Amino acid sequence: MRDLLVFAIVFSLLPLALIRTPIGVLLWNWIGFMNPHRLGWGSAFYFKFGAVIAATTMIGFIFSKDRKMIPMTPLVVALLCLIVWMNVTTYYALVPEDAFHQWKKVMKIQIFIFIALSCMQEQKRIIQLLWVITLSVAYFGIKGGIFTLMNGGNLLVLGPRGSQIEDNNTLALALIMVVPLMIYLGRMTDKKWLKWLLLVSTLLCGLSILGSHSRGALLAASAMLLFLVLKSQRRFYLGLFLALIIPVLVHFMPAAWFERMHTIQTYEQDASAMGRINAWYFAYNLAKDRPFKGGGFEAFRPGLFERYAPVPEDYHDAHSIYFEILGEQGFFGLLIFLSILALAWRTCQKTQKLSKNNPDLKWAHELVAMIQVSIIAYMVGGAFLGVAYFDLYYSLIAILILTHHSVVNSQTVLKQGVIPVVKREFRTSMA
Structure with a gap:
């Protein structure tokens, strides 16, 4: 029953996703975050809903009237730099097949981030x-x-x-x-x-x-x-x-x-915690050996631990967004990643300043404050978890960019509309 329900919802909305790209973006995020097809036990569990939705939405996006210019803020430029750099490190990856598999996942997420930046610029969306x-x-x-x-x-x-x-x-x-x-x-x-x-x-x-x-x-x-x-x-x-x-x-x-x-x-007495530290040393040693290229996606592998880890047999995942980026994307990739975090924080502050004391922009003022809190959670929790390419984080970055763009546009319209209104009121009073 669950499988049939998921099939019914997705395929009934696909025609709308083809006509209206925002619906496709919403559908993609629903499937990506909730994974409703994974809640069943039948044919829906293995069905490639994401691929079908992605293909439909992207075709619709190409011919859509909803497309707009992506706001080229410093944060957007930093995101683009990270995408370009991940392509470079994938080309030089130490584990090519696994790296390419992970590259496809990450690129799908980033493509839909930029589709959202193009067609979800209205407050309602x-x-x-x-x-x-x-x-x-x-x-x-x-x-x-x-x-x-x-x-x-x-x-x-x-x-x-x-x-x-x-x-x-x-x-x-x-x-x-x-x-x-x-x-x-x-x-x-x-x-x-x-x-x-x-x-x-x-x-x-x-x-x-x-x-x-x-x-x-x-x-x-x-x-x-x-x-x-x-x-x-x-x-x-x-x-x-x-x-x-x-x-x-x-x-x-x-x-x-x-x-x-x-x-x-008492982390010194905990085998799991010490294994993470071993993985962090591995990331640093790998980046030191390949400072710009890094190891590429999926570099945390037993074979490479034998070359770069202090305790070669103690294999662990990255267990840190910072060391995951360092090991896989090198020092330059880590610099870009940290720049995105810093620019996101700065964008939150700028948006709050622009929307302060404006009742019409209260929704934006409070939203970016909560996004800022979420980013703090990601920065702290991510220090002990290998989720550097987490789609939730990048989706929140996209919402932040869209909110900032909406606030800037509102301020521009307000400044352009002040003078004519004042002049009309002045003429009326004089009459």
Whole structure:
């Protein structure tokens, strides 16, 4: 039944995606983040929905009237530089076949990022995209929160099979990143029932994050909550609410959870933590040997560990966005990656400054503040997780660029419209 429902939804919307590119973008993000086909057990599980939607949307985009010029901000230029550099490092990759496979995944994500930048520039479409992404990820937080309540936190909360958020650590980070967005959507809606529904859903996502038993998620969640309070206009009340609700959520967790979180302080005695440090040394040694080319995608392989790792037999994944980029894209790739983070932060600040004290731009002012909180979560959580090419992060960057572009356009229109209005009022008063 689930399989038939997914087939029905996708193929009924494909004609619309062909005619209207924004619908294709929304459909692509729904499939990419929620992975509804992975929730069944039949033919839909292995069906290439993403490829069908991508092909349809791209054909429609070529002939679409929705296309507009992509706003060429410094952040967009930095994204383009990273894409170009990833193509260069793939050409020189040490594991060519695996690198090419990962390259295809990353390029699909980036292509749709730029399609969204071209056809989702209106406020309505930005908010639609935000709703689709947020609810698609939050679904697993709601489901996982209920699961945690039912088993007392003894079992791990996992994402959909075969997806980017299948792993408990990655799912937890994704949920931490969407929590600020759920709070934003709750603030913006006028419907009380929806506000309460989003609040309950956010609390369930919090339980799901705890139920992941992820130590990196605990650090990322702490950073996210701290910046959430700092960005809030009602810091005292939000801080008081968190001080009351967090102990209640933690109360559901078993003793094993507290023991695992305690190992953060004793990482020297933890084999997993020491394995990550070994992988970080591997990344540095590889980048030192190939400072510009790096190792290319999928460079973290046992064979290469024998050449570059201090402990060759202790093979681990990157477990850090920074060392993942360093090892695979080299020092130059890391510089571009860090530049994107810095420019994204700067764009948030500029957008908030431009939209401050303007009631018509309140939606943008608060949205970029929450995106800033999500980026903090990604920066902290990503320090212990290999998600350098995480589609959720780049989608939020796209929404940030679109929001900034919308605010700049609004300011331009306002400046151009002030003088004529004043003159008409002056002439009327003189008459």
